[in-house]
Amino acid sequence: MTEVCSLQQLPLKQSLFGTQDLNKQHKMEVLMLVLNQQELFGLEIPTSWRLQDSLEVVRDNYVFGILAIWVTNNIDTSTGVLEAFFDNDTSLLYLAGKGDGNIRCFEMGDTSPYYSEKITQFVSDVPTKSACIAPKRCVDVMNCEVNRILKLTDNSVAPVSWVVPRKSKVNFADDLFPHTAGTQYALNGSDWLGGANGNPVLVSLDPASRGITVEQQEEIKREEEEQQRIEEEKIAEANKKELPTFFKIQHVAGKPYQRSQFFENVKADNTSSETETIKVNRKWMCVPWSGAGGLVGVFDINKPHRISDTPGLIECGSNQLDLDFNPFNDDILATGLENAKIKIWKVPENLVSQKTNHRDELSALSGHYSKVIMTKFHPVASNVLASASYDMTVKLWDIEKSSAVSTIEGHPDYLQSFDWNYNGSLFASACKDKNLRIVDPHSGSIVATAAGHQGAKSTKITWMGNQQKLISVGFSKTSERQFSVWDTRNFSSPLGTVSLDTASGVITPYYDEGTGILFLLGKGDGTISYYEIVDEAPYGHLLSKFQTADPQVGVAVMPKRFVDVKKVEIALMYKLTTKNVQPISFTVPRTRKEFFQDDIFSDCPTDKPALDANAWFSGKDADRPLMSLQPAGMTKLSDAPAIERTSKYSFEAEQQKRKDGPVSKEQVMDGFFDKVTTDWKEGEVVVPVGASYSELNDQVDDDEWSD
Numbered sequence: 001m002t003e004v005c006s007l008q009q010l011p012l013k014q015s016l017f018g019t020q021d022l023n024k025q026h027k028m029e030v031l032m033l034v035l036n037q038q039e040l041f042g043l044e045i046p047t048s049w050r051l052q053d054s055l056e057v058v059r060d061n062y063v064f065g066i067l068a069i070w071v072t073n074n075i076d077t078s079t080g081v082l083e084a085f086f087d088n089d090t091s092l093l094y095l096a097g098k099g100d101g102n103i104r105c106f107e108m109g110d111t112s113p114y115y116s117e118k119i120t121q122f123v124s125d126v127p128t129k130s131a132c133i134a135p136k137r138c139v140d141v142m143n144c145e146v147n148r149i150l151k152l153t154d155n156s157v158a159p160v161s162w163v164v165p166r167k168s169k170v171n172f173a174d175d176l177f178p179h180t181a182g183t184q185y186a187l188n189g190s191d192w193l194g195g196a197n198g199n200p201v202l203v204s205l206d207p208a209s210r211g212i213t214v215e216q217q218e219e220i221k222r223e224e225e226e227q228q229r230i231e232e233e234k235i236a237e238a239n240k241k242e243l244p245t246f247f248k249i250q251h252v253a254g255k256p257y258q259r260s261q262f263f264e265n266v267k268a269d270n271t272s273s274e275t276e277t278i279k280v281n282r283k284w285m286c287v288p289w290s291g292a293g294g295l296v297g298v299f300d301i302n303k304p305h306r307i308s309d310t311p312g313l314i315e316c317g318s319n320q321l322d323l324d325f326n327p328f329n330d331d332i333l334a335t336g337l338e339n340a341k342i343k344i345w346k347v348p349e350n351l352v353s354q355k356t357n358h359r360d361e362l363s364a365l366s367g368h369y370s371k372v373i374m375t376k377f378h379p380v381a382s383n384v385l386a387s388a389s390y391d392m393t394v395k396l397w398d399i400e401k402s403s404a405v406s407t408i409e410g411h412p413d414y415l416q417s418f419d420w421n422y423n424g425s426l427f428a429s430a431c432k433d434k435n436l437r438i439v440d441p442h443s444g445s446i447v448a449t450a451a452g453h454q455g456a457k458s459t460k461i462t463w464m465g466n467q468q469k470l471i472s473v474g475f476s477k478t479s480e481r482q483f484s485v486w487d488t489r490n491f492s493s494p495l496g497t498v499s500l501d502t503a504s505g506v507i508t509p510y511y512d513e514g515t516g517i518l519f520l521l522g523k524g525d526g527t528i529s530y531y532e533i534v535d536e537a538p539y540g541h542l543l544s545k546f547q548t549a550d551p552q553v554g555v556a557v558m559p560k561r562f563v564d565v566k567k568v569e570i571a572l573m574y575k576l577t578t579k580n581v582q583p584i585s586f587t588v589p590r591t592r593k594e595f596f597q598d599d600i601f602s603d604c605p606t607d608k609p610a611l612d613a614n615a616w617f618s619g620k621d622a623d624r625p626l627m628s629l630q631p632a633g634m635t636k637l638s639d640a641p642a643i644e645r646t647s648k649y650s651f652e653a654e655q656q657k658r659k660d661g662p663v664s665k666e667q668v669m670d671g672f673f674d675k676v677t678t679d680w681k682e683g684e685v686v687v688p689v690g691a692s693y694s695e696l697n698d699q700v701d702d703d704e705w706s707d
Contacts, residue, residue, distance in 0.1 A: 029430050075104070089178050090146050092119065092162070095575075096131035103131065103149055103160060111602045122160050126153050134159070136180040141205045144173055150520070177205040179214050182689075184652075214585075239667030249515045249600065252530060252570065254546030254586045263299060263581040264306040267291075270553040270578070276508070277523075277554030279323055280578040283330040284561050286323060287576060289556075289688055293494055294337060296355070298347050304583075307565055312354030316343055316361075321524040324375045327559075328382050328609050332362075334399070339605070341365060342387055344399050361573050363402040367395055376417060380424045380540040381616035382609035386441075388415040396441060398613045407615050409446045416458040422466045423543055425621040428488075430459040436472060442619050450490040455479055458506045465513025466534065469495075471533070473507040473520065481507060483520065485539045496539035498531070510557050514602045517543065519586075528555070546584065550577045560604040565629050593635040601629040 077192030080097035095104040101124040107116040134148040144164045151158045182203030202214045267289040278287050289295035318339035326332035333345045342365040370390035378384035383400040394408040413432035420427050429437045438448040453459050455475025463470045473483040484494035505524035518530045527547045531540040558572040571586040603626040610622035
């Protein structure tokens with residue numbers, strides 16, 4: 001190791017080494033380095049100066065100080081020529097001797113003894129013909145490999161790695177890997193030949209920014225900071241806006257049914273965190289059942305009970321990954337299976353009481369090449385089913401004909417969520433590549449694409465009723481749960497994003513178009529949060545949370561046409577836990593429940609299709625048939641007579657007394673006396689308080705006196 005000192009002048013004949021304590025175990029060689037200025041000093045530098053030579057360099061009666069000290073160490077007595085490789089990033093020196101099998105490694109320092117042999121040496125009995133050090137860009141930084149020496153033998157090239165042991169190798173160790181020289185040059189040949197010099201262009205070894213130069217990283221960092229500043233200013237500006245003081249729906253309350261209305265002893269299979277785990281309609285409730293063979297439990301939703309240990313089940317023959325009820329036929333159930341098939345079932349009326357499992361499906365749809373992870377019936381056309389698979393395709397089926405009519409490609413990875421819009425003319429998808437897409441199912445083309453939530457976990461989406469908007473729920477880069485509101489007419493960025501919490505459960509959104517309320521159903525949560533969605537920033541206002549101690553495995557929502565409007569019930573949900581299924585009713589408190597609340601209950605879709613499969617596949621679209629939720633004989637709240645409000649108390653007399661001035665004690669007593677004396681009861685004689693003896697006698701009739 002070389003230590004450079006400053007040039008100094010000492011008095012004549014004074015020894016330079018008289019006071020220095022050098023390490024005697026090393027052989028020291030002292031060299032005078034004058035940086036091409038030998039002629040200036042008129043010196044001829046000897047090739048080797050020993051410590052005991054008592055070096056004195058004299059000119060003009062002055063002794064010049066030492067510019068450098070060179071420390072050497074005897075390694076061994078081998079005759080092989082040593083090849084030295086020094087890594088400036090780690091200050092490690094590697095020595096490979098020709099004909100030797102070993103490769104030595106030393107850590108160099110700035111103080112005596114200037115090197116350390118504590119680094120593990122590479123020992124081998126295979127002779128080395130030559131060696132080289134690999135560029136720093138080749139090392140495995142996530143495995144903490146600091147250097148790699150390529151050793152040439154008689155018949156092979158053997159890579160030798162030096163790895164720093166670390167307990168955790170999840171994050172990039174920036175203390176081991178500083179910026180290193182990249183492939184970009186700082187000067188061209190003509191510039192250097194012209195006398196110019198420059199430093200190497202450094203790049204980062206961090207896999208997140210590999211190959212990006214330091215200047216580019218700093219520029220990216222400045223741009224991100226500027227973008228963050230702009231976003232913070234936008235959020236601050238949005239928060240300055242006056243929030244609405246009146247919400248359309250206030251004080252929404254969730255209330256579970258009585259325990260007697262629970263489905264007990266439910267043995268649901270909750271191994272999948274991506275797909276739906278419970279579905280309901282007016283007639284049935286179905287859940288994936290624990291056990292081999294792809295079991296599905298289907299139970300009469302109007303007969304809550306404790307389920308037996310061996311109920312009759314639907315047996316799919318392969319693990320089921322998703323399921324969906326036909327919206328126009330309560331008995332038709334579709335199941336997406338792990339063996340790449342889709343099976344269509346008709347639920348038997350006496351399924352639960354059967355002693356053997358039901359294995360006779362209506363049809364089995366084949367066409368996918370990998371697991372079917374999503375099934376979704378069309379909201380308007382009958383017998384139209386969409387399915388998504390790990391083969392990165394979406395197929396549209398005519399289940400009546402048991403055939404795939406069209407296949408939609410273009411997704412670079414598998415889908416995490418899928419939802420039809422209000423009339424089924426478009427569908428939205430959330431893909432594993434963290435992008436959201438709007439797809440035209442008739443042409444199979446992607447209409448719009450947007451960058452969605454950038455977190456590692458799944459994103460779920462839902463349309464906002466008959467609006468051209470949708471809601472996505474996912475995770476940020478910092479694993480914070482959030483939801484965003486999107487306008488599909490301007491799909492480049494969300495209208496607004498609301499941060500929720502840092503829980504890990506995937507959230508399934510449910511939007512009630514009649515009330516404009518978004519319910520967030522998080523898997524593993526014990527809480528159901530609900531927000532009112534508005535048209536202005538921040539676009540979502542928290543109304544309340546329904547909290548229980550039991551975490552939910554999944555939540556299914558009953559179709560809106562089956563809510564109890566007389567109780568002002570806006571949503572009926574079925575919460576699946578590890579032990580049971582709990583019905584939960586969400587109601588709005590109203591004083592005049594005898595009237596139909598038409599400001600809350602708008603027309604909702606019926607169970608009648610608007611098109612058949614042939615018409616829809618030919619390119620036709622139609623609006624959903626709607627129905628009113630108003631019961632017969634119930635008057636709308638908007639047509640109800642106005643409430644005649646009367647005051648319970650009259651303050652006019654009191655106000656008049658205050659105008660007349662203060663009341664004296666005599667007036668109070670006179671008023672009390674008048675009250676008592678005028679309080680006659682028919683057929684009774686009442687003697688006034690304070691009457692005289694003569695007045696008492698006057699109260700007796702003359703004919704009552706005895707003779």
